[in-house]
Amino acid sequence: MVNYKIRYSTRAKIDLANIFDYIALDNPKKAEEFTKSIEQYIIDLAHFPYIGNEDSKTKRRKLVKHPYIIYYAVMEHAQIIKIETIRHGARRPL
Numbered sequence: 001m002v003n004y005k006i007r008y009s010t011r012a013k014i015d016l017a018n019i020f021d022y023i024a025l026d027n028p029k030k031a032e033e034f035t036k037s038i039e040q041y042i043i044d045l046a047h048f049p050y051i052g053n054e055d056s057k058t059k060r061r062k063l064v065k066h067p068y069i070i071y072y073a074v075m076e077h078a079q080i081i082k083i084e085t086i087r088h089g090a091r092r093p094l
Helices: 010-024 028-045
Strands: 005-008 061-065 068-075 080-088
Touching: 005 010, 005 028, 010 028, 010 080, 028 061, 028 068, 028 080
Parallel strands: 005 080
Antiparallel strands: 061 068, 068 080
8 A cells, every 4th residue: 555645735734724723712722633633634645545525627636524624636646645725614615
């Protein structure tokens, strides 16, 4: 089994920081726990890169970590998973 490398776009890094900041307004401990759980979800993609549903138009994949959606691309030739953005599910779809 091949383990893919995980790469975050600048946008995804900002998204993750914003998620932490928003939750931390009410509960800093929960903010840390929740962002770590998102990161663990993403680490799991290294072993199972095709677990997320593929958008037929964009060929981008998405994985739900309720209430957030992790959008990513699998670069098969380089064995890289690029995390493009992490958005709240209630936001307008990309």
